[in-house]
Amino acid sequence: MAENASDTSYDLIIIGSGPGGYVMAIRAAQLGMKVACVEKDPTLGGTCLNWGCIPSKTLLDSSEHFHLAKTRFAHHGIKVAGVELDLPTMMKRKDEVVSGLTKGVAFLFKKNKIASIRGTGEITAVGQVSVTAPDGSKSSLTTKNIVIATGSASVQIPGFAFDGKNIITSTEAIALPAVPKRLVIIGAGVIGLELGSVWRRLGSEVTVLEFLDRIAPAMDREMTSLLQRSLEKLGLKFQFTTAATSAKVTDNEVTIDFKQGDKTGQIKADVVLVAVGRRPFTTGLGLEKAGVKLSPRGFVEVDAHYQTNVPGIYAIGDVIGGLMLAHKAEDEGVALAELLAGHAGHVNYNAVPGVIYTDPELASVGKTEEELKAAGVQYKVGKFPFAANGRAKAMDSTEGLVKILADAATDRLLGMHILGPRASDIITEGAVAIEFGASAEDLARSVHAHPTLPEAIKEAAMAVAGRAIHA
Ligand code: NAD
Numbered sequence: 001m002a003e004n005a006s007d008t009s010y011d012l013i014i015i016g017s018g019p020g021g022y023v024m025a026i027r028a029a030q031l032g033m034k035v036a037c038v039e040k041d042p043t044l045g046g047t048c049l050n051w052g053c054i055p056s057k058t059l060l061d062s063s064e065h066f067h068l069a070k071t072r073f074a075h076h077g078i079k080v081a082g083v084e085l086d087l088p089t090m091m092k093r094k095d096e097v098v099s100g101l102t103k104g105v106a107f108l109f110k111k112n113k114i115a116s117i118r119g120t121g122e123i124t125a126v127g128q129v130s131v132t133a134p135d136g137s138k139s140s141l142t143t144k145n146i147v148i149a150t151g152s153a154s155v156q157i158p159g160f161a162f163d164g165k166n167i168i169t170s171t172e173a174i175a176l177p178a179v180p181k182r183l184v185i186i187g188a189g190v191i192g193l194e195l196g197s198v199w200r201r202l203g204s205e206v207t208v209l210e211f212l213d214r215i216a217p218a219m220d221r222e223m224t225s226l227l228q229r230s231l232e233k234l235g236l237k238f239q240f241t242t243a244a245t246s247a248k249v250t251d252n253e254v255t256i257d258f259k260q261g262d263k264t265g266q267i268k269a270d271v272v273l274v275a276v277g278r279r280p281f282t283t284g285l286g287l288e289k290a291g292v293k294l295s296p297r298g299f300v301e302v303d304a305h306y307q308t309n310v311p312g313i314y315a316i317g318d319v320i321g322g323l324m325l326a327h328k329a330e331d332e333g334v335a336l337a338e339l340l341a342g343h344a345g346h347v348n349y350n351a352v353p354g355v356i357y358t359d360p361e362l363a364s365v366g367k368t369e370e371e372l373k374a375a376g377v378q379y380k381v382g383k384f385p386f387a388a389n390g391r392a393k394a395m396d397s398t399e400g401l402v403k404i405l406a407d408a409a410t411d412r413l414l415g416m417h418i419l420g421p422r423a424s425d426i427i428t429e430g431a432v433a434i435e436f437g438a439s440a441e442d443l444a445r446s447v448h449a450h451p452t453l454p455e456a457i458k459e460a461a462m463a464v465a466g467r468a469i470h471a
Pocket of ligand 1: 186188189190191194209211212215216242243245274275324325354355356
């Protein structure tokens with residue numbers, strides 16, 4: 001059961017092998033610790049690799065190719081006839097991508113001599129973890145430190161009992177056996193917009209019911225308004241200020257009841273995807289018995305060094321709250337490994353980028369305009385549209401813009417928001433700039449290769465001082 005585990009005593013036991021847990025395991029092993037990682041699922045990598053980021057991005061890329069072949073190839077002078085969807089092959093490719101990456105984590109564990117222990121971990125006392133293997137057998141491990149990296153699970157709303165077929169979570173939505181004719185999505189957050197795009201491109205009629213008056217409420221409103229327009233052009237239908245209240249399945253058809261202010265309404269679907277957020281996953285961990293304190297919303301409470309109220313028990317990633325993002329969990333894992341090894345380790349939460357992988361993509365780092373206004377910070381704005389960027393024109397992908405927010409007095413970069421092609425890749429320039437405390441002028445004076453998409457960042461930075469060249 002315990003691969004590589006010649007004995008059962010460790011410096012560090014990590015429960016959970018998602019991006020937080022597995023990255024921390026590798027960094028801790030590099031720093032000389034004897035590490036075990038306990039994972040209840042058959043493959044390593046957690047939600048991100050198995051059912052989250054990786055499979056959804058794979059389907060986003062595949063569905064985008066399909067959509068472009070049908071709608072944009074002719075414009076490029078490429079004649080294609082009889083474009084057809086082969087969903088089983090698309091899903092098989094996705095499964096191969098996932099399997100390659102989860103096997104890659106197993107390889108890295110072996111390479112770094114990390115004991116990969118299959119089973120459900122329970123903290124029985126400080127320094128003690130009991131593991132129940134899939135066959136029900138139990139083993140007891142001892143360790144100097146325990147890290148909870150168990151991630152999160154989909155939030156369930158009353159009246160919507162998941163059945164895995166007609167009322168589903170994102171886990172099933174990345175593996176549907178056929179394209180649903182009518183897909184209703186509850187929640188216009190990241191999952192709703194990404195998976196709504198996938199299935200719309202593959203042919204579903206997609207309606208999104210959102211409680212608030214806008215999509216992606218945590219992002220800059222100007223940018224989300226523009227993204228909403230692009231998604232509506234793709235064919236997504238939004239109903240805002242709408243609370244989904246219940247769903248009933250009859251003969252493979254779901255009837256969803258909702259409330260819109262004083263009014264009530266109904267909508268029918270073949271499949272309803274509930275994407276209203278994720279909750280910390282702490283089931284079966286023995287936290288109550290171990291005396292580990294949880295917040296009122298069920299997150300594991302930690303101090304600035306990721307230690308819980310119980311010395312020797314730490315937590316990172318989705319289970320501690322904040323941004324529920326794989327890269328935030330990874331960086332927390334690295335920081336905690338370094339802290340446990342006696343080094344300095346920290347995460348700059350102000351420089352964590354967030355991305356919605358739609359078309360165009362929306363990426364953001366630092367503050368939004370709404371946050372700056374609420375905090376009373378005086379700021380300057382520079383914007384530059386991709387319609388005036390040579391590379392975006394060459395790519396036939398000119399929707400969107402770069403918006404830069406800089407401190408009015410010091411010119412320090414406070415926020416960067418990008419709606420456009422490959423925003424996910426080029427937002428890194430903003431994250432690095434914020435990390436280094438750069439000013440808008442620093443970005444404006446950095447040489448950018450031509451023709452490239454990041455030239456739009458340079459131009460937006462120049463626009464902060466009213467001197468964009470190509471606008
Ligand atoms: P989310 O928090 O992004 O969005 C949930 C949305 O559901 C909100 O807009 C909320 O107002 C709405 N909502 C809540 N209750 C509702 C109701 N009863 N009726 C209608 N609308 C309702 O959550 P998500 O999209 O489920 O994503 C979960 C987590 O996973 C997020 O924290 C996200 O950051 C992460 N994630 C990230 C990525 C990425 O980085 N690209 C991709 C997928 C998921």
